[in-house]
Amino acid sequence: MDFCPRCGREGELIDGVCKDCFTKTHALAEFRGKLIMCPICKRWFSKGAWKSFEEAIQDGIKHIGLLIDVDVEDHGNYFTVKYSVDYKKNILDGELEIRGSARKNACDNCSRMRGGYYEVMIQLRGNWEKPYEYAKWVGTSKVEQKKEGVDLYVIKFAEGSKLVGFLKKRFKPEVKESSSMAGMKEGKHINRKTIMLRFK
Ligand SMILES: [Zn+2]
Ligand SMILES: [Zn+2]
Known part of the structure; x- marks a missing residue:
């Protein structure tokens, strides 16, 4: 032994x-x-x-x-x-x-089914890489990476504004907001917001 x-x-x-x-x-x-x-x-x-x-x-x-x-x-x-x-x-x-x-990202199936549905688009610009690390928990139907930054198509408005609130406090970016009409749903006009955050 x-x-x-x-x-x-x-x-x-x-x-x-x-x-x-x-x-x-x-x-x-x-x-x-x-x-x-x-x-x-x-x-x-x-x-x-x-x-x-x-x-x-x-x-x-x-x-x-x-x-x-x-x-x-x-x-x-x-x-x-x-x-x-x-x-x-x-x-x-x-x-x-x-x-x-976990990072949340709609799969191809679901985003096709939802037609890329989103309630707010959050655009991260400037030095966006670090702030983006804090954005991964938010549910998106699409994330588009571009030369000038990244666009998050956020499914739930409430989650989007929570994220924006956090990023504002933590990084103090320049903020621009705009709304556009996105059509009708159940007889109501839907406003879609775009929020642009530019980081130093
Ligand atoms: Zn032993
Ligand atoms: Zn899915």
């Missing part, structure tokens, strides 16, 4: 140490993917396609050995992933925590 040089316990060894010590000293898995969700159909984008959440998570997990079991739990602002890997015929269990909110 072998014994573990790290803790002295007797038993089978994996790469020279016992199972316990192995899991303590090796990262079995980590999440390297990006979280992008369609806010309308709730599917997730991963490796060029829209998938279920579990599939997207599995795509993003880098692991040793063979991934044999994945169980994902959604806690609202973070996710936990319980998984098992088969490494050299040893079944090892681990748990991952994925923090950071």
Whole structure:
């Protein structure tokens, strides 16, 4: 019978140490993917396609050995992933925590169905890259990157104005607002707002 040089316990060894010590000293898995969700159909984008959440998570997990079991739990602002890997015929269990909110972006299907529906367009200009990092939680039907900045077609007006309020406070940009008539819906005129923020 072998014994573990790290803790002295007797038993089978994996790469020279016992199972316990192995899991303590090796990262079995980590999440390297990006979280992008369609806010309308709730599917997730991963490796060029829209998938279920579990599939997207599995795509993003880098692991040793063979991934044999994945169980994902959604806690609202973070996710936990319980998984098992088969490494050299040893079944090892681990748990991952994925923090950071998902970026919301309507999938092609949904944005076509909604005809690119949006209630407010937010245009980020000037030094827009940093502020844009804070805009990823907002539900959009389209995001257009241009030479001069990025246009966010925000589905819900309330989310858009929350974002604008935050960006104003934090970055103090120059702000320009304009409205245009976007047609009729249920007998009412719909105003569509465009808000342009220019960052220094
Ligand atoms: Zn050990
Ligand atoms: Zn969708």
